[in-house]
Amino acid sequence: MATGIDEFDLIRSCFARLSSGEPGALDLRDDAAWLRPEAGMELVVSADAIVAGVHFPDTIDPADIARRALRVNLSDIAAKGARPRAYTLSLVLPQTVGLDWVEAFAASLGDEQREFGVTLLGGDTTGTPGPLTININIFGEISENSMITRSGASAGEDVYVSGSIGDAMLGLAVLKGDLTVENGDDRAFLERRFLRPDPRVTTGPALVGVASAAADVSDGLVADLGHICSASNLAARVDLEAVPLSETARGTVTDDQPLRINLLTGGDDYEIVFTAPVSARDSIELISSETDVAISRIGIMTEKTSGAPEVVVLDGSGNPVEVGVGGFRHFEEENAR
Amino acid sequence: MATGIDEFDLIRSCFARLSSGEPGALDLRDDAAWLRPEAGMELVVSADAIVAGVHFPDTIDPADIARRALRVNLSDIAAKGARPRAYTLSLVLPQTVGLDWVEAFAASLGDEQREFGVTLLGGDTTGTPGPLTININIFGEISENSMITRSGASAGEDVYVSGSIGDAMLGLAVLKGDLTVENGDDRAFLERRFLRPDPRVTTGPALVGVASAAADVSDGLVADLGHICSASNLAARVDLEAVPLSETARGTVTDDQPLRINLLTGGDDYEIVFTAPVSARDSIELISSETDVAISRIGIMTEKTSGAPEVVVLDGSGNPVEVGVGGFRHFEEENAR
Numbered sequence: 063m064a065t066g067i068d069e070f071d072l073i074r075s076c077f078a079r080l081s082s083g084e085p086g087a088l089d090l091r092d093d094a095a096w097l098r099p100e101a102g103m104e105l106v107v108s109a110d111a112i113v114a115g116v117h118f119p120d121t122i123d124p125a126d127i128a129r130r131a132l133r134v135n136l137s138d139i140a141a142k143g144a145r146p147r148a149y150t151l152s153l154v155l156p157q158t159v160g161l162d163w164v165e166a167f168a169a170s171l172g173d174e175q176r177e178f179g180v181t182l183l184g185g186d187t188t189g190t191p192g193p194l195t196i197n198i199n200i201f202g203e204i205s206e207n208s209m210i211t212r213s214g215a216s217a218g219e220d221v222y223v224s225g226s227i228g229d230a231m232l233g234l235a236v237l238k239g240d241l242t243v244e245n246g247d248d249r250a251f252l253e254r255r256f257l258r259p260d261p262r263v264t265t266g267p268a269l270v271g272v273a274s275a276a277a278d279v280s281d282g283l284v285a286d287l288g289h290i291c292s293a294s295n296l297a298a299r300v301d302l303e304a305v306p307l308s309e310t311a312r313g314t315v316t317d318d319q320p321l322r323i324n325l326l327t328g329g330d331d332y333e334i335v336f337t338a339p340v341s342a343r344d345s346i347e348l349i350s351s352e353t354d355v356a357i358s359r360i361g362i363m364t365e366k367t368s369g370a371p372e373v374v375v376l377d378g379s380g381n382p383v384e385v386g387v388g389g390f391r392h393f394e395e396e397n398a399r
Numbered sequence: 400m401a402t403g404i405d406e407f408d409l410i411r412s413c414f415a416r417l418s419s420g421e422p423g424a425l426d427l428r429d430d431a432a433w434l435r436p437e438a439g440m441e442l443v444v445s446a447d448a449i450v451a452g453v454h455f456p457d458t459i460d461p462a463d464i465a466r467r468a469l470r471v472n473l474s475d476i477a478a479k480g481a482r483p484r485a486y487t488l489s490l491v492l493p494q495t496v497g498l499d500w501v502e503a504f505a506a507s508l509g510d511e512q513r514e515f516g517v518t519l520l521g522g523d524t525t526g527t528p529g530p531l532t533i534n535i536n537i538f539g540e541i542s543e544n545s546m547i548t549r550s551g552a553s554a555g556e557d558v559y560v561s562g563s564i565g566d567a568m569l570g571l572a573v574l575k576g577d578l579t580v581e582n583g584d585d586r587a588f589l590e591r592r593f594l595r596p597d598p599r600v601t602t603g604p605a606l607v608g609v610a611s612a613a614a615d616v617s618d619g620l621v622a623d624l625g626h627i628c629s630a631s632n633l634a635a636r637v638d639l640e641a642v643p644l645s646e647t648a649r650g651t652v653t654d655d656q657p658l659r660i661n662l663l664t665g666g667d668d669y670e671i672v673f674t675a676p677v678s679a680r681d682s683i684e685l686i687s688s689e690t691d692v693a694i695s696r697i698g699i700m701t702e703k704t705s706g707a708p709e710v711v712v713l714d715g716s717g718n719p720v721e722v723g724v725g726g727f728r729h730f731e732e733e734n735a736r
Contacts, residue, residue: 086441088548091630093614094479094539096546098441104423105442107520108431111489111534113527142431152448152534183444190450192529197448197489199536202431209433211425277430293428 076168080182106144114194125170135200137332140266141278144202151185154195212293215275215337221361229255231328259332276336282329291372300361413505417519443481451531462507472537474669477603478615481539488522491532549630552612552674558698566592568665596669613673619666628709637698
């Protein structure tokens with residue numbers, strides 16, 4: 063961080079207020095915090111490190127960085143069925159970052175906390191000669207023994223995904239200058255879907271007891287469904303036509319089938335991909351309408367076939383289409399390896 | 400991380416085995432973990448980010464980096480009275496790091512886990528164009544409402560510190576080539592005290608109900624006692640002659656009083672500085688002998704005097720000596736700002 067910024071001043075001026083509501087945070091005046099789940103509940107914990115220039119373009123502003131950092135973590139625990147409670151933040155700051163930046167970052171976190179009902183529990187701030195790196199550990203609460211894992215799927219179950227897929231990949235391409243979208247509203251929508259993912263914090267908890275396995279879509283729909291397949295020792299078939307695209311994404315990819323397929327591997331969607339028995343179809347429709355989030359049935363879980371890919375995507379004629387490895391690795395490889 | 404290393408392979412080959420014993424870690428096959436304190440207990444959480452070249456010289460080997468990273472975190476929760484349980488690890492790896500490095504790092508973590516009874520709960524691995532950055536969130540367990548905070552001290556109470564102070568600062572100076580120590584055993588002892596701090600994992604929990612306030616000595620004895628003073632709205636007087644030095648440190652600083660004073664501000668000691676009422680003197684002697692860790696009474700808590708420093712250090716004649724700001728900031732300023 064810039065010369066003259068003191069860690070303790072930063073905590074007092076920017077971050078201490080973000081801890082109010084979590085008594086164990088002790089106003090960030092201690093070097094540790096205490097945390098006790100409510101009676102009958104347990105914690106769901108997820109850890110995430112994001113690096114400027116690797117996980118997001120280093121041109122985006124501190125308010126958007128804060129928003130995105132917290133939301134991708136909220137998405138992790140929402141997909142497990144947990145309700146957000148608290149988080150720790152370790153902020154590794156390059157010299158180019160000044161007090162203004164940190165103030166804007168913290169103010170944005172404050173807005174997000176109010177929106178999602180989550181509180182800063184503790185953290186750490188330090189300098190680095192490298193890029194901005196943000197580490198969040200997020201803590202959700204869930205009834206004991208209720209976390210929706212990746213490993214609970216059975217063959218014959220339906221595969222679902224919330225919201226729409228591919229917007230964030232297109233939004234990132236716009237932000238990086240790799241894709242031109244003429245219509246201003248469409249451009250803003252796609253960028254927003256990358257910068258401000260919508261963690262499914264009400265839909266996820268509603269899926270407890272209904273979904274058999276779930277994951278959030280961060281690496282790409284195909285990759286994250288693949289994680290469910292691996293953990294459940296199964297495979298999956300996905301119907302390309304059933305994968306939900308926003309109107310904007312549909313208008314952007316038009317008839318470019320390879321690009322359309324890429325949306326399934328692009329990642330950063332922060333939707334929930336999950337499986338459920340056929341008997342749960344009505345319940346899932348109800349959850350969709352009650353939480354006001356679209357949920358699309360996109361495929362089916364199958365037994366593994368040796369030599370075949372875990373996730374097979376079929377086009378409108380039922381023929382398998384070629385999908386790349388996809389996911390975050392593309393962007394990361396370009397930038398960090 | 401180096402081209403060709405895959406995050407998922409790394410998890411399977413190096414880290415998954417470190418999660419055994421913590422059922423909520425789900426063999427690191429999920430994107431989140433569950434964690435439930437034992438009945439009547441709560442969690443103590445501490446987050447720490449350390450950066451190569453900032454918090455440790457980037458020449459030290461992966462086994463030592465792993466050891467130090469975990470131990471400094473164990474120290475944080477030990478000073479709060481908690482027993483270690485689990486931790487998350489977010490590893491941000493530069494391109495120069497290959498599979499060998501990660502294997503050595505993980506093997507060393509395994510040794511440390513066995514020594515301290517702590518288990519890997521989850522984490523994240525990603526690449527960076529910057530330096531190696533390690534983020535640990537550590538989780539301890541403690542009886543409900545028992546965490547020893549910084550804010551519980553009262554005027555008139557004794558100030559204590561465990562172990563010896565200043566060895567790590569001298570060890571770091573040796574490692575950086577800023578200090579020459581002729582005797583090989585002394586040199587090895589000092590380096591070891593920097594590279595392998597001894598978190599006071601049995602002494603800390605024994606202090607629950609005895610110590611009124613505590614902190615671990617990471618920023619320096621004066622700075623960390625200062626944190627207790629701030630949080631407790633008090634000041635402290637420390638008797639320079641009472642601050643415990645190892646025989647090696649004493650031999651190294653000899654009659655160089657400024658250097659001797661520097662030991663009180665150097666940091667990285669990972670001892671526990673704490674306060675306790677005079678009535679607890681016998682209990683503390685017993686805890687020292689039962690946990691086989693020296694505990695020295697080094698001063699007294701006082702009311703604040705406006706304009707005076709929070710922590711006053713007195714020499715053998717009772718005269719205040721000049722102490723710098725001290726702590727980690729020196730090293731960090733040189734390296735990262």
